[in-house]
Amino acid sequence: xxxxxxxxxxxxxxxxxxxxxxxxxxxxxxxxxxxVSKVYPMRSHTVSAEGGAAAVIAANDTIDEHAYxxxxxxxxxxxxxxxxxxxxxxxxxxxxxxxxxxxxxxEPDGRIAVRPFGGMKKERTWFAAxxxxxxxxxxxxxxxxxxxxxxxxxxTFATRLLVDDGVVGGVVAIELATGKIRAIMAKAVILCTGGxxxxxxxxxxxxxxxxxxxxxxxxxxxPLKDMEMVQYHPTxxxxxxxxxxxxxxxxxxxxxxxxxxxxxxxYDLGKPTPTPVFRSMELGPRDRLSQAFVKEMEKxxxxxxxxxxxxxxxxxxxxxxxxxxxxxxxxxxxxxYANIDPVHQMIPVRPVVHYMMxxxxxxxxxxxxxxxxxxxxxxxxxxxxxxxxxxxxxxGELLVFGARxxxxxxxxxxxxxxxxxxxxxQAADEERRIEREYLNRNSGRERIAKLREExxxxxxxxxxxxxxxxxxxxxxxxLAELKQRFGGITLDDHSRTFNTQLMAALELSGMLExxxxxxxxxxxxxxxxxxxxxxxxxxxxxxxxxxxxxxxRNAEGPPRIESLxxxxxxxxPGERVYGR
Amino acid sequence: xxxxxxxxxxxxxxxQDGEPRFxxxxxxxIENWMVLDALNYIKDQLxxxxxxxxxxxxxxxxxxxxxxxxxxxxxxxTLLADYLPGPIRVEPLRHFPVMRDLVVDLSDFMEKLERxxxxxxxxPGAPEPSREFIQTPEQLAEYKQYxxxxxxxxxxxxxxVYGLDPHFIGPAxxxxxxxxxxxxxxxxxxxxxxxxxQHDGVWDCTVIGECSVVCPKHVDPSLAIQEYKISATKAWFxxxxxxxxxx
Numbered sequence: 001x002x003x004x005x006x007x008x009x010x011x012x013x014x015x016x017x018x019x020x021x022x023x024x025x026x027x028x029x030x031x032x033x034x035x036v037s038k039v040y041p042m043r044s045h046t047v048s049a050e051g052g053a054a055a056v057i058a059a060n061d062t063i064d065e066h067a068y069x070x071x072x073x074x075x076x077x078x079x080x081x082x083x084x085x086x087x088x089x090x091x092x093x094x095x096x097x098x099x100x101x102x103x104x105x106x107e108p109d110g111r112i113a114v115r116p117f118g119g120m121k122k123e124r125t126w127f128a129a130x131x132x133x134x135x136x137x138x139x140x141x142x143x144x145x146x147x148x149x150x151x152x153x154x155x156t157f158a159t160r161l162l163v164d165d166g167v168v169g170g171v172v173a174i175e176l177a178t179g180k181i182r183a184i185m186a187k188a189v190i191l192c193t194g195g196x197x198x199x200x201x202x203x204x205x206x207x208x209x210x211x212x213x214x215x216x217x218x219x220x221x222x223p224l225k226d227m228e229m230v231q232y233h234p235t236x237x238x239x240x241x242x243x244x245x246x247x248x249x250x251x252x253x254x255x256x257x258x259x260x261x262x263x264x265x266x267y268d269l270g271k272p273t274p275t276p277v278f279r280s281m282e283l284g285p286r287d288r289l290s291q292a293f294v295k296e297m298e299k300x301x302x303x304x305x306x307x308x309x310x311x312x313x314x315x316x317x318x319x320x321x322x323x324x325x326x327x328x329x330x331x332x333x334x335x336x337y338a339n340i341d342p343v344h345q346m347i348p349v350r351p352v353v354h355y356m357m358x359x360x361x362x363x364x365x366x367x368x369x370x371x372x373x374x375x376x377x378x379x380x381x382x383x384x385x386x387x388x389x390x391x392x393x394x395x396g397e398l399l400v401f402g403a404r405x406x407x408x409x410x411x412x413x414x415x416x417x418x419x420x421x422x423x424x425x426q427a428a429d430e431e432r433r434i435e436r437e438y439l440n441r442n443s444g445r446e447r448i449a450k451l452r453e454e455x456x457x458x459x460x461x462x463x464x465x466x467x468x469x470x471x472x473x474x475x476x477x478x479l480a481e482l483k484q485r486f487g488g489i490t491l492d493d494h495s496r497t498f499n500t501q502l503m504a505a506l507e508l509s510g511m512l513e514x515x516x517x518x519x520x521x522x523x524x525x526x527x528x529x530x531x532x533x534x535x536x537x538x539x540x541x542x543x544x545x546x547x548x549x550x551x552x553r554n555a556e557g558p559p560r561i562e563s564l565x566x567x568x569x570x571x572x573p574g575e576r577v578y579g580r
Numbered sequence: 581x582x583x584x585x586x587x588x589x590x591x592x593x594x595x596q597d598g599e600p601r602f603x604x605x606x607x608x609x610i611e612n613w614m615v616l617d618a619l620n621y622i623k624d625q626l627x628x629x630x631x632x633x634x635x636x637x638x639x640x641x642x643x644x645x646x647x648x649x650x651x652x653x654x655x656x657x658t659l660l661a662d663y664l665p666g667p668i669r670v671e672p673l674r675h676f677p678v679m680r681d682l683v684v685d686l687s688d689f690m691e692k693l694e695r696x697x698x699x700x701x702x703x704p705g706a707p708e709p710s711r712e713f714i715q716t717p718e719q720l721a722e723y724k725q726y727x728x729x730x731x732x733x734x735x736x737x738x739x740x741v742y743g744l745d746p747h748f749i750g751p752a753x754x755x756x757x758x759x760x761x762x763x764x765x766x767x768x769x770x771x772x773x774x775x776x777x778q779h780d781g782v783w784d785c786t787v788i789g790e791c792s793v794v795c796p797k798h799v800d801p802s803l804a805i806q807e808y809k810i811s812a813t814k815a816w817f818x819x820x821x822x823x824x825x826x827x
Contacts, residue, residue: 039633040686042731043641098712101700101763103720103727110714134640135727142698142756154690177679206636239612242638333638336657339612449624492628497594498680501628 001431002182003424006151007413008033009171009186011158011213013041015133015395016377016402017192018140019093023406025147031410034151035144036158036173036184038208038503042141045194045206046398049133050329051117051247052125053395055091058114061122063087070393071571073119073285074357074386075530076546077226080569082364082384086393086400093399094126102139103128105326115326116250117392119285119578121278125392130245130329136395153184157503158212160430161189161220161373162423168220168372169419172430176503179496181434183427187416188372188409191217192402195356195378198507199515200463201456203353204236204243213379215510217360218517218559222368224551225381225564227514228522228532229357231389232465234289236352237338238307244330244349246391249282251326254314255289256346257301263311267292270579280579287388287531288578290351294465305348312346319343351465355394357385357531358521361550361564366405372416376405383548386566387530438502444490448505451489455482455508455515462519468536472523476558479516486512517559521549524561542573585609585660586667587618589630592678600678603627604667607660615655615670616644619682632682639796642730645737646682647671652734652794673737675746689733692749696757696775701768719764726759726804728797735791735801747780751791751801754782758804761811769811777812785809 008024010017013035024033035041056066066087071078098104098112105113105127117125128135144150155176162170162183170185196211197203218224234255235244249255252275257263262272262281269288270280277283293311296302302309315323315330320343323331327342334342359381366374366382376382377398384397455478462475486509493501527541528534547563554560584606592600605626607618616634623630632655634644639657646655649669660668676684702708735751742748757776761769776782785805792802 039635039641039643040690040731043635043643045636045641047641047730048636048638095712099700099708099765101760101765103724103763104712106715106717106720108717110716110719112712131640131728134730138727142693143700145694146697146699177685206641208635240637329640336639337612447624448628493631495593495595495629495680498631498683500631500633501623 001428002180003185004182005185006034007031007186008188008190008409009184010035010190010192011171011216012044012192012194012379013037013152014044014192014194014377014398015046015137015140016398017190018144019399019402020190020192020376020406020409021144021150022140022147023403024410025149027407027410028414029149031413033149034153034184036153036156036171038155038157038212040154041152042138044137045209046133046137048204048206048243049136049395050130050243050245051250052115052127052132052392053094053136054117054120054125054390054392055094055396056087056124057091057112057126058123061124065121066124068571069120070384070390072574072576073388073390075388075540075576076573077383077386077529077548077566079383079567080571081567082382084569085364086384086397089400090396093403094396097136097139097399100139100143102135105129115247116276116278116283117390118246118249118283119279119390120392125250127247130247130327133395157506158216159434159506161216162419162426163220163370164420164422166371168370169423172427174434176498179499181431183424185419185423187413187419188374190366190374190376190405190409191360191379192375192377193379196511196514197353197356199455199511199518200353200459201453202236202241202460204233204241205353210507210511211514212507212510213375214360214514217368217373217375218513218553220370220373221553222370222373223361224358224517225361225548226358226383226521227517227551228525228549229387229530230353230463230518231286231355231357231531232290232351233286233354234293234351235313235349237333238305238310238348238350240337241352242333242337243352243354244313244333244347245327248313248315248327248330250276251322252276252318253282255282256312256314257296258303259301263296263301264289264292267295268579284578285388286391290465291533293351303348308350310348310350313349314346315342316344316346355389357381357383357387357389364404365408366401367408372412374405374409376401387532438491438505439494441491444488446485446489448489448491448501448508451482451486452508455479455512458482459515459518463522466533466535467522468534469523472519475519476516476523479512479519480558483512513553517551520558520561521551524549546573582665583609585618585664587622588667588669589622589681590671591681593680602669609660613660615648615653615658615660615668618660619655619670631680640730642732645673645732645734647673647737652737654732654734654796657796673733675737675739675743676733686733688746689736689752692753693731693756696749696753697768697772698756698760700760700763700766701771703767706767713765715764722764723759723762725799726755726762729755729799730797732796734794734796738790738794740788740790741784741786745784748784749776749781751805754808755799755801755804758807773812773815776808777815782808782812
């Protein structure tokens with residue numbers, strides 16, 4: 001088995017991973033660091049973010065307002081110390097991106113332009129037309145190339161964290177091109193592997209968003225936090241789940257039901273006005289808008305289509321010039337994937353799984369409870385998003401907490417010992433396991449695609465916009481059954497060369513664990529808060545549940561859920577008020 | 581409308597002897613389905629060994645470029661119905677070594693990308709603003725189109741010059757290099773010219789323009805290369821007239 005060694009390993013080469021890598025290279029150029037990514041870094045899912053990234057820069061805006069919007073948006077489940085770190089650092093981080101060449105859209109005088117976004121009281125969302133994530137990712141990747149010390153393992157999939165005596169010392173990973181299984185040792189490992197939208201059937205997330213880092217951490221003994229908190233974005237294209245950015249509403253788009261009525265006014269989100277009003281109507285938070293859709297559907301006022309019920313997003317009044325200038329990708333996506341032109345037609349949309357507020361539990365420096373293990377970005381839960389993330393906060397989050405995780409891992413690695421040689425035996429075990437359970441497997445009848453589809457549908461039924469004990473218990477039983485059946489999988493592909501079916505099997509095995517943590521955390525939280533709506537417990541319960549769920553993996557059976565109090569600094573829990 | 585369509589998928593595995601071959605698969609023709617949806621149907625339902633890259637399925641990650649009926653395409657934005665009655669022939673991108681089936685080896689492109697120094701270069705000692713660099717919408721428009729490249733490498737597959745001479749720096753890297761030169765924040769044009777004006781730089785391009793035709797994001801790499809030739813020629817004359825470089 002080939003063994004290589006570094007000081008720090010980044011798993012995942014999206015926005016958070018690349019930002020962390022640059023932070024490490026800047027902190028101490030002598031540190032030997034490497035990025036392990038299952039795709040070339042510029043393919044990472046950060047690339048798909050559209051609308052923008054929030055950071056206070058306008059003269060009439062304040063950092064405290066950004067903090068309040070984020071905390072009330074989170075339904076008071078965010079840790080306020082983390083939110084304060086975020087709002088205090090995000091503008092600096094965004095300016096660094098600007099200095100690194102990100103092509104931000106500008107005001108006529110050449111200053112950064114900002115647009116309104118949902119749940120935000122001021123215009124503070126920076127944007128690069130509606131390809132913000134694409135431009136941020138490419139700027140970060142291209143900037144990372146100037147640091148020759150950042151080594152890359154492209155198209156390499158990590159299968160296991162190596163842990164000795166509670167200290168992380170590297171990973172085992174498969175190089176896709178050759179099927180070679182390597183031990184990659186490191187004093188510190190940072191997981192920046194993104195979200196897990198693919199545990200659901202209908203998601204904006206790319207094929208690669210399979211929660212790999214969450215599964216790696218969970219299996220290594222690091223807990224997952226707030227996994228019940230799944231964000232449905234209110235506007236996805238019905239057939240494909242492709243995201244139609246919230247910026248459409250920031251620029252003035254309307255959501256209307258089958259009668260052409262702006263139905264959000266019936267859900268305590270304010271009164272319709274011709275131009276957008278902050279924190280009101282179409283600029284309400286995503287959880288409330290997705291819930292309003294379900295209520296509207298129950299009233300029979302949505303439209304019926306071959307891919308489920310939908311409503312209309314109307315941009316026609318914005319005009320061709322504004323759409324082409326501010327929302328060119330939306331027009332391109334609608335034309336390519338829905339065969340409509342938003343300049344002349346309304347866009348059919350429905351809520352779609354978009355983002356995981358939960359993730360690997362970290363402190364505000366990105367450290368997990370497992371020594372030497374760090375996490376940042378969507379894979380992590382620091383937590384600044386609580387029960388509902390505001391649109392345009394995640395791109396800033398990956399910069400601020402990517403950089404912090406990088407800096408703290410650099411500091412830790414400078415003083416840490418070389419990983420123990422005992423880990424090599426663990427690595428050899430892992431190699432044998434992959435060969436035995438996957439590559440050399442001859443028996444088995446369960447098809448990967450079938451199991452994945454059953455998992456996705458079970459999750460939609462159990463863990464959708466509204467949940468009850470019954471749906472969740474059915475989901476938990478189904479997941480336990482699927483884990484059992486996973487033991488009997490069959491693989492068509494036994495090749496060592498670019499075996500994507502093997503990768504899909506490894507991803508699915510992790511997704512089943514991640515899904516289980518979501519369902520059990522949702523069972524534990526007997527209240528309704530933000531994106532977690534229990535019809536059997538319709539009220540928020542601050543007495544019992546002003547707390548994070550912490551899921552610990554059990555070797556056998558479902559995970560154990562513990563409770564961790566929320567950190568409150570300056571904003572005591574209150575009512576979430578939108579539109580009034 | 582027909583309810584099925586046939587795909588002929590190029591197959592190649594280095595572990596098995598023999599030449600590349602085509603396998604035929606019949607897939608359902610569903611409204612709005614793309615070639616990528618058909619490939620995923622094959623992989624999930626018919627043959628798990630068919631190998632290709634994909635991720636975002638919305639035309640922005642750049643993973644799923646292939647040759648469809650002889651033309652370079654992002655398969656996630658190529659409608660099946662446009663090829664009725666079929667069959668549709670799907671092959672790997674040209675001019676790169678094939679690793680397996682529809683997957684090509686991109687290491688040469690990744691090396692070229694890095695070679696053009698695609699990052700903001702500031703002169704030593706140049707002041708870093710405490711806020712943003714001022715960049716007007718007009719200045720942004722100067723380089724914007726070149727910043728839209730998604731690195732899908734369709735342009736390398738379509739470029740006959742790259743096919744003949746793999747040392748040629750090629751369309752996307754040239755466009756990216758010019759993207760930074762034209763950025764008002766950048767001061768690194770001379771350093772990049774050193775790379776671009778080398779014998780394997782832009783001179784090989786014979787202005788066929790296929791790169792710009794196939795680009796799914798409407799970047800114009802061909803124009804970028806011509807602009808580079810002009811800059812390089814100017815620099816050459818400047819050196820000739822003012823040896824030692826008059827500034």
